[in-house]
Amino acid sequence: MAYTFQTFVQNLPWLPPKHERRKATNPFKLMTMLTPLQWCFFLAGWFAWIIDAIDFFAVSLASTRLATYFHKTAADVSLAITLTLLLRGVGALIFGLLSDRYGRKWPLIANLLLLAIVSLGTGFIKTFKQFLGVRALFGCLMGGPWGMAVSLALENMPVECRGLFSGLIQLGYPTGYLVIACINLNKHVAAVTGWRNLFYAGAAFSTFAAVFRLVLPESTWFAEQKRLQKASGVETTESRKNTLFLREVGRMARRHWVRCVYGILFMSAFNFYSHGSQDLYPTYLQKSKGLSAHQSTVITIISNVGSICGCFLGGWISQFLGRRLTMIAFALFMGCMIPLWLIPDTFSGLAAGGFFVQFGVQGAYGIVPVYLSEISPPAFRAMWPGVAYQVGNMVASASAQIEATAGERLKDPKTGLPEYGRVSAILIGAAAGVLILLCLFGLEQHSSHYEEEAPAFAVGPEKYFDDTHDGDHKHETVHMEEATPRAHRV
Structure with missing residues (x-):
């Protein structure tokens, strides 16, 4: 019992070691530590994540017009949001595995070009079923970009910058929301x-992101792993x-299934937390608060400024205080x-509320990329975080429908208007409580040097990584093999 209690106390969130906190210096100094190529890798990943947000929130912003155009209710239109969230895990698995096996460049380019094609095609549909x-x-x-973007951006930079x-x-996500919301202000776009x-614009942005990634080389980390594999002298087909890679996927799932379950639960709570505050927010402002579509879009923009501020501060502060x-x-x-x-019922009051709620929501979310990267099996940094993130999206896929259906049934006794806001508040409050509990009992590997690990397809990596291993590729899970009882084991 004493050991169990001691383990529990040790695993609670604590401050990172002093030497790690000293590295969390002036953010502008951290920015100067990156080389031009590292900045380009970061921007390529950032653009990819912006595209994801532009494509996703086009439906949220146009939900009222879509309902009018297709002669459906808001709850019916929210089914499209549910379907999008439900299937993201499939894309995360497919493109994540391709990225971990073949590199960070071509799978991401293919993903972005396919998004551009489908986004363009959305503009030509005629029926609600289509x-x-x-x-x-x-x-x-849309399940693909996040895992590939995060692995590309973070694996190529100094640990203290992550x-x-x-x-x-x-913050690329709220930035994408901000971009599409600004486009939505145009009077022609705002028409029924x-x-x-909105979808034509999404296709254009996706194409730009694909071209930008095309002109950059392969990830430095991935290219170096291929060079080391060749230099090891082990010839293989x-x-x-591919056989070794698939075998390592199976071994990773068997060894780290508890960590996989934790990651999915963690991201399920996070996605209820985030989507509960975003997906039906424009509808809440218009139908529950009586604002015009233009006023709703302006408040959405203000809210996303709060999101951007929160993401920036959350990620930076986590280097001082720890991720959890x-x-x-x-x-x-x-x-x-x-x-x-x-x-509040006034424009200014609702704008302030939207700003500060999104500041809190996205301030926590800004830590997710580095947190999942640090606790993931090192050889699967594109697939594992991406699948955890997007399966969490799948679990939370019904959030928009829950809010829409419950909000339409729950009426304000004074005005008779739908109570979308109250339902959303209950949902995100409950999700925040679950998230806090998971952070208290979860894992943390602050400033883990995961870039030192070999890829899953490597043959004979002990020859050039760590000659103390016995050739069973234990190095591939060196950070994840132990069920780390301490809060910060580097």
């Missing part, structure tokens, strides 16, 4: 039939590498801001 079908395909494709840049890459332009402590602090802050999100 719309749902396209969004289902979209969901599968907290800050984790927040910066995650103007929703098609591509078929043999920072996430807990931002979740508690968000909870304190919920009354400001619900009570």
